[in-house]
Amino acid sequence: MFESLSRSWEFAKLSYGLMWENKHLILFPVISTVSAALVFASFALPLWQSGQIEEWQAFMDGDPAAREDSAFYLVAFAFYFCNYFVILFFNTALVACALKIINGDAAPVSYGLSFAVKRLPQILSWALLSAVVGVILKMIERMNEKVGVFISSILGLAWTALAYFVVPVIVVDGEGAVGAIKKSTKILKENWGTALSGNFSLGLIGFLIMLPVFLILFLVLSSVAGTFSSFGLTAVIGVGILAIVLISAFISAADSVFKAYLYAYATGKTIPRNVDTSSFDSAFVQK
Template identity: 45%
Template sequence: MLENSWRFSKLSYGLIWKNKELLIFPLLSGIAEIFILASFIIPFFLTLQGGTGNILASAGFYIVLFIFYFVTNAIVLIFNTGLIACVFKILHGYNPSLGYGLSFAFKRLPQIISWSILSAVISVILNALEKNETISSLVTGILGVTWSAITYFVVPVIVMNGLGPIGAIKRSGETLRSTWGKALIGNFSLKIIGFLLLLPVLILLGIGLFFAINAGSPVGIGVVAGLGVLAFIVDYLLTEAVNSVFKCYLFVYATDREVLDEGYTEAFADAFCPKRR
């Protein structure tokens, strides 16, 4: 499994390295998320001031929470759809522009909006269940993991097939059921590898911070802190882009039995092996 994860990492990071402009999609998505979060601080504060026991305040909180989830999902999905649309084109030998990805995302706007509504509803329900003392946190955790699993390929389905939310969930679930394997584990492994790539940078920054503090240098502390923030931003952009690329490769192979890089045929075949009955 570790060998396959390393192969998938090289494959996915390699595509990003050759097409660095793809990092603009997660960058724009991250900036948008920051502005959305900032704009909802006051509404959340006002609804929470009413107290958890107040029915009207609780209703207000969940309405604001739904709007927050909906707006966040829609914005993130627009940029993610654009990224995945470009990756699919690249995998099939084309060289798409960023404009192509964004224009494609806006063509899928009806599907994006409908999926964002459904996703926001499910997120609010899961949030409410987590706060319910009569329901075990284990149950809500299982429900959350199950939802994440069956919707794993939803964005590629929206991009490739233009299906609505129900059709996208069904197709995503069918893809996992018909070619069950290590897709989700592989995705998790890529995140671990992304952290391991960041770890040496964090160690060096920690050493630099230690010396800056001992020297009593505010400038040195500020520089190290700035470099730390930059390192986390770069790692976030790479991780988001690489995960999308990985998902595209898996989806293409899972649905079409098509591996564009023949050297990775064995790895993909191992990741998507038929279920044993």
């Protein structure tokens, strides 16, 4: 247990350390979140105006009582495609900056955005493949209320694992969707083993970072609930939500940075001298 916690701290130092020294990288997940919200709104508003928003929500939630409509699958495909495109575009920009910083160079936000634009064909192909997979999983989920959800969840987890290195592959090698998933899978199998271990500690560290924010927000709201005006309470809640969003963006960016580090090491790319690569050797179980 203590060895695992030690590795967790080592991983956290790499990713969070780079983020702390390059705070401008937090802009990528922030812009990505705002863009994804706009994508959601662009689909939700027309459905709301047409009176189909509740049916659409039930359909997307896997409610077996929801109406089966081929048009909903088309809308789901379009939504998945747009959403995955936005997320991948800014993740590509972030990983491009992270890899450049790892190599010892400066990487402003403009560099990441311009690099992502250069990778538009690859980003579009991956968004297309991801949307197809998303719709297929949705179809499986709706086949049976319990079995379908279980199978869809398992396949979804497997797909997520196989796609772990897709963004770094797109950034470094310029591979399209099929080539990216093949190389991502190959790296996992040949270099790191077939099973991801529980040694990815970013989620745990992120939770520990976020926990005090929730506690502070809870304590503040509990102590001032009866004394503040509605405007004051709204302001406190607004500040709390803003803090949560920013910290979530920081954690999300750190996760992408960690993947960049891991990919660089797995493929023999340059790693800074001050990085203890022995920690990576135990990140996965070698075959």
